[in-house]
Amino acid sequence: MPDGRRNNGGHSTKGKAGRKPKTDEEKKLELISASIPTSEIIELCAKQARKGNMKAIELLLYYVIGKPKEQKSLDVNFLDVKPIEWVDEA
Numbered sequence: 001m002p003d004g005r006r007n008n009g010g011h012s013t014k015g016k017a018g019r020k021p022k023t024d025e026e027k028k029l030e031l032i033s034a035s036i037p038t039s040e041i042i043e044l045c046a047k048q049a050r051k052g053n054m055k056a057i058e059l060l061l062y063y064v065i066g067k068p069k070e071q072k073s074l075d076v077n078f079l080d081v082k083p084i085e086w087v088d089e090a
Contacts, residue, residue, distance in 0.1 A: 048056035 045056050045060055049060050
């Protein structure tokens with residue numbers, strides 16, 4: 001009994017799955033660049049950062065300094081684990 005699995009967007013032969021073509025992304029970037037110059041975008045972001053906008057500050061720092069690498073600690077100290085005390089309620 002067919003359940004429509006081939007039509008849910010996950011099947012690659014229909015062209016629905018995966019990332020959009022790079023040319024589509026480049027066209028969108030060209031449209032943005034044509035309507036707003038990059039220097040103007042940077043100036044607006046810097047102006048917002050000076051006003052205290054944390055997102056603008058974060059964005060500028062990520063592009064100027066670079067986003068810090070995410071660090072995950074996998075250290076587990078089993079000595080701190082307390083045993084479970086079972087209580088009989090008879």
